[in-house]
Amino acid sequence: MNIIVIGAGIAGLTTAFNLAHHGANVTLMEQGNIPHDRASSFDQHRIIRHFYPDSEAYGRLVEQALAAWNRLWRRIGRIHFAETGVLAISTEAGDWSDRSRGALERIGIAYESWSQADLQARLPQLSLPDHATGVFTPSGGALFADRICTDLARNLRHNAVDLLPKHRVVEIETETGRVVTESGEAFKGDQILIAGGAWIGKVVPALAAKITTYRQAVLYLTAPPQWEAAWRQSPVIVDFGGASGAYALPPVNGSDLKIAVPAHRRLGDPDKDRSLDFDEAETILNYLRGDLVDVDQYRQLYLKTCFYTFAPEDRFQLHREGRLIAYSGCSGHGFKFGALAGEMLAEVLLGKADADQVGRVLGGY
Numbered sequence: 001m002n003i004i005v006i007g008a009g010i011a012g013l014t015t016a017f018n019l020a021h022h023g024a025n026v027t028l029m030e031q032g033n034i035p036h037d038r039a040s041s042f043d044q045h046r047i048i049r050h051f052y053p054d055s056e057a058y059g060r061l062v063e064q065a066l067a068a069w070n071r072l073w074r075r076i077g078r079i080h081f082a083e084t085g086v087l088a089i090s091t092e093a094g095d096w097s098d099r100s101r102g103a104l105e106r107i108g109i110a111y112e113s114w115s116q117a118d119l120q121a122r123l124p125q126l127s128l129p130d131h132a133t134g135v136f137t138p139s140g141g142a143l144f145a146d147r148i149c150t151d152l153a154r155n156l157r158h159n160a161v162d163l164l165p166k167h168r169v170v171e172i173e174t175e176t177g178r179v180v181t182e183s184g185e186a187f188k189g190d191q192i193l194i195a196g197g198a199w200i201g202k203v204v205p206a207l208a209a210k211i212t213t214y215r216q217a218v219l220y221l222t223a224p225p226q227w228e229a230a231w232r233q234s235p236v237i238v239d240f241g242g243a244s245g246a247y248a249l250p251p252v253n254g255s256d257l258k259i260a261v262p263a264h265r266r267l268g269d270p271d272k273d274r275s276l277d278f279d280e281a282e283t284i285l286n287y288l289r290g291d292l293v294d295v296d297q298y299r300q301l302y303l304k305t306c307f308y309t310f311a312p313e314d315r316f317q318l319h320r321e322g323r324l325i326a327y328s329g330c331s332g333h334g335f336k337f338g339a340l341a342g343e344m345l346a347e348v349l350l351g352k353a354d355a356d357q358v359g360r361v362l363g364g365y
């Protein structure tokens, strides 16, 4: 069976990886390089956490996601994960972090409640309000996303997957399985998967109607010397409290300290809106100005633009049409499920699993 996978982000790479291990004949087509540094999946790290205040189904699915990553580490012979633990800071009753506590309780994930004094003792680099509290899970942490994508691409090359970088697909005939690229080349697949990230709506109109694409920039920093050790020992901080949704990944396993602010986003097109604003680092840092001690001593390393697709209720979308499966797994939380999605999508493409059923699992139902 010939299977064409379009898109070399985490979903396309892991699906191709699983298909190759099942002995399928796989072609991976990507408009950029493989891996692609402009894919949403290509950044130093992504968070894996059980915190899902508004979806017990996704919270529970994280256990399966962790198991799938463990299977992947065994198969590629490397672990690209640091289990730092994950902390959410609550500054108001009923905020995201506070609601996460109840959700963790309901799905049976072990957590600790930290007082303001605990927070201050463990994270002296932060300056938090007196009423701040913390919810900490020892499980979860940082997945080293660009290293995962790079290793997967290398593995695919060794496993004789036909890698076609610089092949932008412009048309998919869902009934015949014919795929046409921008340069006019045509390919034929028995089954086709497109996992096109923020570009998917350009080729799959049925998904364009369901997703909204946002541009976001994340900021990499060096902490001042007095706080370097504290940051190296820090858990992932998935939420600083407040409405901005600001979060931080610590500089672990050779990675850099990153902060990002979901509220700092705007509608965008991944082909057009990549340039940075003149004062963008300052804008991002300002969201955390009250939370970081010695904030003006942090040194900017670099900024990276990245694109999200958001779907209603932040659910991943799986659309089947003839020979085509279109998967949009983002809404800002899709990387952690990348290994699991790759296993499940491969089973669907091989006819071993039902697309609707897998769509429901990955859709968080």
Ligand SMILES: Cc1cc2nc3c(=O)[nH]c(=O)nc-3n(C[C@H](O)[C@H](O)[C@H](O)COP(=O)(O)OP(=O)(O)OC[C@H]3O[C@@H](n4cnc5c(N)ncnc54)[C@H](O)[C@@H]3O)c2cc1C
Pocket (backbone or CB within 6 Å): 006, 007, 008, 009, 010, 011, 012, 029, 030, 031, 032, 036, 038, 039, 040, 041, 042, 045, 046, 047, 048, 167, 168, 169, 170, 195, 196, 197, 198, 199, 200, 203, 216, 218, 260, 306, 307, 308, 327, 328, 329, 330, 331, 332, 333, 334, 335, 336, 337
């Ligand atoms: C700032 C930011 C922070 C995030 N943080 C987290 C987090 O902490 N935890 C988490 O779990 N998730 C997080 N996410 C979400 C996660 O990064 C995405 O859900 C995931 O990377 C999506 O992977 P993907 O393979 O579906 O898409 P992508 O990684 O975008 O890959 C799609 C690929 O398809 C290619 N492509 C598209 N169209 C075509 C075409 N027509 N022809 C050929 N190639 C094509 C693209 O070039 C691209 O390489 C975050 C996202 C962003 C933007």
